[in-house]
Amino acid sequence: MNNLDYKDFEKNDIHVLKQAQFIASMNVTFYLIISLAKIIIGNVAKSTALKADGYNGATDTLAYLIIIMGIAFAKRPKNQEHRFGYAKAETISTLITSILIIETSFWVIWKGTINWISNSSTRPDSLAAIVGISCGIMTFIVFLLNKYFAQKIHSKPLLTSSNDQKWDGITAILTGLAIVLSDLGFPWLDKLTAIVIGLLMLRTGLFILNSSAFKLIDGFSNESLSQVKLELAKFPQVERIVKINGREYENDIYISAIVKVDSGLTVSDTMRLTKTIQNYLQRRCGIFELDIQYVA
Known part of the structure; x- marks a missing residue:
């Protein structure tokens, strides 16, 4: 893709x-x-x-x-x-x-x-x-x-x-x-x-x-979720994945995640990081929409 x-x-x-x-x-x-x-x-x-x-x-x-x-x-x-x-x-x-x-x-x-x-x-x-x-x-x-x-x-x-x-x-x-x-x-x-x-x-x-x-009933396979977690963990800015959920609408996969990042990241940094992660997960996992929140 x-x-x-x-x-x-x-x-x-x-x-x-x-x-x-x-x-x-x-x-x-x-x-x-x-x-x-x-x-x-x-x-x-x-x-x-x-x-x-x-x-x-x-x-x-x-x-x-x-x-x-x-x-x-x-x-x-x-x-x-x-x-x-x-x-x-x-x-x-x-x-x-x-x-x-x-x-x-x-x-x-x-x-x-x-x-x-x-x-x-x-x-x-x-x-x-x-x-x-x-x-x-x-x-x-x-x-x-x-x-x-x-x-x-x-x-x-x-x-x-x-x-x-x-x-x-x-x-x-x-x-x-x-x-x-x-x-x-x-x-x-x-x-x-x-x-x-x-x-x-x-x-x-x-x-x-x-x-x-x-x-x-919004079931999502553990195997697919584990793959997303592995891909998300590859980003050096992501220190820990606090919580992650997924649901599937036929061809569309929606992921919501809460990740821990360094407290020194600015708002601009997190916005750029979000965009980068979105594009990467689109290519690797076919993610249609990603809702990601950051905690320090």
Whole structure:
């Protein structure tokens, strides 16, 4: 990261939000198409597993729509009532997404279990396997693209969603292979696969829920805070770090610190020191805003 002024840093962040919003919009279109294909073909080919995978994709479509709305809200400028801006809207959108995934996973598990109990001997058509494997390969390619762009623009909601896409791709391919085996004489495997898909959705939803809730209650990892402390302690003027706290608003990290300095430092000296520390921590740790107080 270059040595940016705080206004430039904030403009850069808005640019990142716009890019993230565009990428999320493209993902909505992709997931909508393949989800409809899986659900329709799943019904035609009588495959419980492919329909379950389709509902999983439909959930992702809604998830991306929620993320888009969260990103759009997060772009609103700071005001008197929201001095830290609206960045937490992204976290809230991710939290809502996790609840949606968990709810759908319970429904998929329930439907798969009911079909399992019914002990139906109906075998899915091979068309379902072709669609499942093809969609899985396409999803995995989209995952690689999303991961690349998410890392490039440092968008954590997109990175979280791209990790979910990886499993979506793998799940779709395994679903196709399970349908092939079902068609060869193991019809129960199609129902079992639907249940497994539901369990994977539940696992993903709970992971995202835990991560989002941690951020919403201003959780901040000890590892990240320790890194900031180490970087701050490198300045010779800083004799001791009395207190330091951190919180994260998706891509934005806010640090507040109280540090002990030599009593001989003037006000001008501390102002220059603050500016130097701010620019340094921006480059090294991606700190968006630093509130630092000095005590002698």
